[in-house]
Amino acid sequence: MPxxxxxxxxxxxxxxxxxxxxxxxxxxxxxxxxxxxxKVPPLLGKTVVNLFVEPSTRTRISFExxxxxxxxxxxxxxxxxxxxxxxxxxxxxxxxLEALRVDFIILRHSAAGAAHFLARVLAAHVINxxxxxxxxxxxxxxxxxxxxxxxxxxxxxxxxxxxxILYSRVARSNIWGLQKLGAQVTLCGPPTLVPRAFESLGCxxxxxxxxxxxxxDVINLLRIxxxxxxxxxxxxxxxxxxxxxxxRQRLTELRPGALIMHPGPINRGVEVDSDVADGEWSVILExxxxxxxxxxxxxxxxxxxxAVAAAPA
Amino acid sequence: MPxxxxxxxxxxxxxxxxxxxxxxxxxxxxxxxxxxxxKVPPLLGKTVVNLFVEPSTRTRISFExxxxxxxxxxxxxxxxxxxxxxxxxxxxxxxxLEALRVDFIILRHSAAGAAHFLARVLAAHVINxxxxxxxxxxxxxxxxxxxxxxxxxxxxxxxxxxxxILYSRVARSNIWGLQKLGAQVTLCGPPTLVPRAFESLGCxxxxxxxxxxxxxDVINLLRIxxxxxxxxxxxxxxxxxxxxxxxRQRLTELRPGALIMHPGPINRGVEVDSDVADGEWSVILExxxxxxxxxxxxxxxxxxxxAVAAAPA
Amino acid sequence: MPxxxxxxxxxxxxxxxxxxxxxxxxxxxxxxxxxxxxKVPPLLGKTVVNLFVEPSTRTRISFExxxxxxxxxxxxxxxxxxxxxxxxxxxxxxxxLEALRVDFIILRHSAAGAAHFLARVLAAHVINxxxxxxxxxxxxxxxxxxxxxxxxxxxxxxxxxxxxILYSRVARSNIWGLQKLGAQVTLCGPPTLVPRAFESLGCxxxxxxxxxxxxxDVINLLRIxxxxxxxxxxxxxxxxxxxxxxxRQRLTELRPGALIMHPGPINRGVEVDSDVADGEWSVILExxxxxxxxxxxxxxxxxxxxAVAAAPA
Numbered sequence: 001m002p003x004x005x006x007x008x009x010x011x012x013x014x015x016x017x018x019x020x021x022x023x024x025x026x027x028x029x030x031x032x033x034x035x036x037x038x039k040v041p042p043l044l045g046k047t048v049v050n051l052f053v054e055p056s057t058r059t060r061i062s063f064e065x066x067x068x069x070x071x072x073x074x075x076x077x078x079x080x081x082x083x084x085x086x087x088x089x090x091x092x093x094x095x096x097l098e099a100l101r102v103d104f105i106i107l108r109h110s111a112a113g114a115a116h117f118l119a120r121v122l123a124a125h126v127i128n129x130x131x132x133x134x135x136x137x138x139x140x141x142x143x144x145x146x147x148x149x150x151x152x153x154x155x156x157x158x159x160x161x162x163x164x165i166l167y168s169r170v171a172r173s174n175i176w177g178l179q180k181l182g183a184q185v186t187l188c189g190p191p192t193l194v195p196r197a198f199e200s201l202g203c204x205x206x207x208x209x210x211x212x213x214x215x216x217d218v219i220n221l222l223r224i225x226x227x228x229x230x231x232x233x234x235x236x237x238x239x240x241x242x243x244x245x246x247x248r249q250r251l252t253e254l255r256p257g258a259l260i261m262h263p264g265p266i267n268r269g270v271e272v273d274s275d276v277a278d279g280e281w282s283v284i285l286e287x288x289x290x291x292x293x294x295x296x297x298x299x300x301x302x303x304x305x306x307a308v309a310a311a312p313a
Numbered sequence: 314m315p316x317x318x319x320x321x322x323x324x325x326x327x328x329x330x331x332x333x334x335x336x337x338x339x340x341x342x343x344x345x346x347x348x349x350x351x352k353v354p355p356l357l358g359k360t361v362v363n364l365f366v367e368p369s370t371r372t373r374i375s376f377e378x379x380x381x382x383x384x385x386x387x388x389x390x391x392x393x394x395x396x397x398x399x400x401x402x403x404x405x406x407x408x409x410l411e412a413l414r415v416d417f418i419i420l421r422h423s424a425a426g427a428a429h430f431l432a433r434v435l436a437a438h439v440i441n442x443x444x445x446x447x448x449x450x451x452x453x454x455x456x457x458x459x460x461x462x463x464x465x466x467x468x469x470x471x472x473x474x475x476x477x478i479l480y481s482r483v484a485r486s487n488i489w490g491l492q493k494l495g496a497q498v499t500l501c502g503p504p505t506l507v508p509r510a511f512e513s514l515g516c517x518x519x520x521x522x523x524x525x526x527x528x529x530d531v532i533n534l535l536r537i538x539x540x541x542x543x544x545x546x547x548x549x550x551x552x553x554x555x556x557x558x559x560x561r562q563r564l565t566e567l568r569p570g571a572l573i574m575h576p577g578p579i580n581r582g583v584e585v586d587s588d589v590a591d592g593e594w595s596v597i598l599e600x601x602x603x604x605x606x607x608x609x610x611x612x613x614x615x616x617x618x619x620a621v622a623a624a625p626a
Numbered sequence: 627m628p629x630x631x632x633x634x635x636x637x638x639x640x641x642x643x644x645x646x647x648x649x650x651x652x653x654x655x656x657x658x659x660x661x662x663x664x665k666v667p668p669l670l671g672k673t674v675v676n677l678f679v680e681p682s683t684r685t686r687i688s689f690e691x692x693x694x695x696x697x698x699x700x701x702x703x704x705x706x707x708x709x710x711x712x713x714x715x716x717x718x719x720x721x722x723l724e725a726l727r728v729d730f731i732i733l734r735h736s737a738a739g740a741a742h743f744l745a746r747v748l749a750a751h752v753i754n755x756x757x758x759x760x761x762x763x764x765x766x767x768x769x770x771x772x773x774x775x776x777x778x779x780x781x782x783x784x785x786x787x788x789x790x791i792l793y794s795r796v797a798r799s800n801i802w803g804l805q806k807l808g809a810q811v812t813l814c815g816p817p818t819l820v821p822r823a824f825e826s827l828g829c830x831x832x833x834x835x836x837x838x839x840x841x842x843d844v845i846n847l848l849r850i851x852x853x854x855x856x857x858x859x860x861x862x863x864x865x866x867x868x869x870x871x872x873x874r875q876r877l878t879e880l881r882p883g884a885l886i887m888h889p890g891p892i893n894r895g896v897e898v899d900s901d902v903a904d905g906e907w908s909v910i911l912e913x914x915x916x917x918x919x920x921x922x923x924x925x926x927x928x929x930x931x932x933a934v935a936a937a938p939a
Contacts, residue, residue, distance in 0.1 A: 033727050037671035039699070045350035047378060058722060061701055065673060065726055068699040073352070073381040075374055092578060096371060099601035100378055101346045266718060288725035358663035360691060386665070386694040388687055405892060409684060412914035413691055414659050 011176040025297035043072035066295035140173025155182030163222030188212030324489040338610035356385035379608035453486030468495030476535030501525030637802040651923035669698035692921035766799025768917040781808030789848030814838030
């Protein structure tokens, strides 16, 4: 299917066909990553800016590598070293980057909607690399890619997302993507982090770990991010781990062949034990490999998109 | 006109012909920036080091992109991550870079004269990206480029530089460049920031905004840099804005077709209102685009310069 | 001699033949550094990650430049901006990098043995860029290269390493490399920093400067690193300088043609006077030039090594 979007902002607005186009394209790029020479020329002469207003070395490196393997030039722009400290607005920063005729802006930002805002005011391609608690679409796509590759399909699968759903952009992108491709999504965790309101998105909400994972084909663990949790919504770490931490013992309740996924970085001994994270059920490192392929696919597809005029700001 | 200089250190020592050579070359590179493939090969195999001892993400990115579009390899070296913290001198750092056979050093430094010093002790090409309150020659050149492109000429124009002249390297580079090309320069701002002494440089000094901008073909606004101002020389921000902030209302006093310029980043609501900065008089974003073309031109010209032996240290 | 190692971790485990292979290869790459176009294609399409958990701008830049001159793509990953802050282990970070199919990891780390650990768990090539007080093998190799180039041989030379031996990875790599190639090593400094125990490595230990340097063909000065010294083991700076600082006056006791070396950055006026560091005995800047050639040689040789399967973690 031909690709027509200027930007990748979320999975909510993508069709199932568009998602499949990314996954199919990523499969080609994954094969490139197995070669001794992993560099291909599609983005030669193009400029990609990693605009990370919120730090994330892993995601930045995955995008940087994806762009470089496509032969683009990459500029890293992190907020800590930037004029954003001097009170400049995101809009001014982005317009300045566009005045430099950069072709892609990859934005990580603490504010939900930041990438959508940039996409509206800029002619450059914008990729959302995580905006507040809203979405993290390339993470959702790489999770879909991994599930499809390992289990052969997505439709009809039972996928449990486990942890802090309320504040998770990874959860949101997964929910949209999985449902569009026909999976059944269960959200599992303590009531303060997994409110019933998510049922309105079509998900099953469960507050008991055993019930949440028993039937699952896939368990997608979320990172417990101490730094971001609201104090009164979050139980103590020890309590969370005793109720929802994935231990080897609890794996005995899983269906054979179920996948353990995690977007990383892992808190070993908190949301997952080391022997589970490193064990035979885990596809966590394959997710990293697939993330690179998915990001190459997204850059490649956006680059081929017909130019879309930026709306007036 | 052939280019013979090893370094670009200031506009004070350039001839009008040399300045015009840069502007004409930049016009060619601006055209390159409009192409889908913006990369050209002149600096292939050359190494450019961005040595930024004082932070400036915008200027760093503009130079980084200029160098990469010319196919150079770029190394970023910021003071915060560097051995300069360990007490190493600038000279030792620079000599080490030269021992690595780097071809260009782009220096941003808080000390006036730092780039001149490096240029004397190194065989590498040195570009001054701002040295204290002394000069910022590529900013001056891009301002000249923008004026010439928009108004068709520079000779005979009336240009008002508005703001903190006393501490501004942008002002100094503009004053030299504009006068060499035949413009009349007015400096405007409060007496503590625009002392009469500047009249000795051939400028008109005015302490009233209305008088300063009434006849101007170009108004070049300077950023008010709170962090750098001497406390007793600088009025309160609110007072500055009420007396010298450029509001839409005050634009009514301008000549038709006058340009509003600003080196960025803008303090919206301080030295300029948002609707002025984003309005039809403003060429602020074109300055950013032109800055990239000017920096490509400077790198290109210096690269072609005949090798000049470094003087003994 | 063909090269068979996957990693460069230390000089202790290299044979004299392997060391000579690196030095001979580096000689070829030094010649490349003299050309106007210094870029060669062997690592095209390969990815090199500079994983610097301990800051070192100089070493990072030398490796970055070496990799870029071999046409590799380089990703910089410093701990300060990384998820290591979030409590991720080095092993997780490294495995994630490997999942991205990076080809080389260059590791600077405060823990002795960190590079060996990574080399065991990863299929990627690992280069030790300094691990705690253990080894800094490329520094040792560039020192050997410089001595051989300037004096024509290493066997039979008398080399004095002067300063804080106890905490120095540079000293350890030098001791191993020099002895393997047949030099006689003297360690000189105050007893708290140069304990007699080093005699068991085959070195002569001397606590008097004059005695330490009188017969030397080479004096390799170590940086006094205030920040790392144990308080009670280290005399005051002034006392150190008066007893062991290399002044022009003390040079009169040296043999004619002796070399003064230093790994940098120099503390001028502490372990060495400025006129000695910049004088005719000094080869300090040549060491920097040679370091680049040595690092190109190491990357080149490892890249050609037959793939070695990673051991199970």
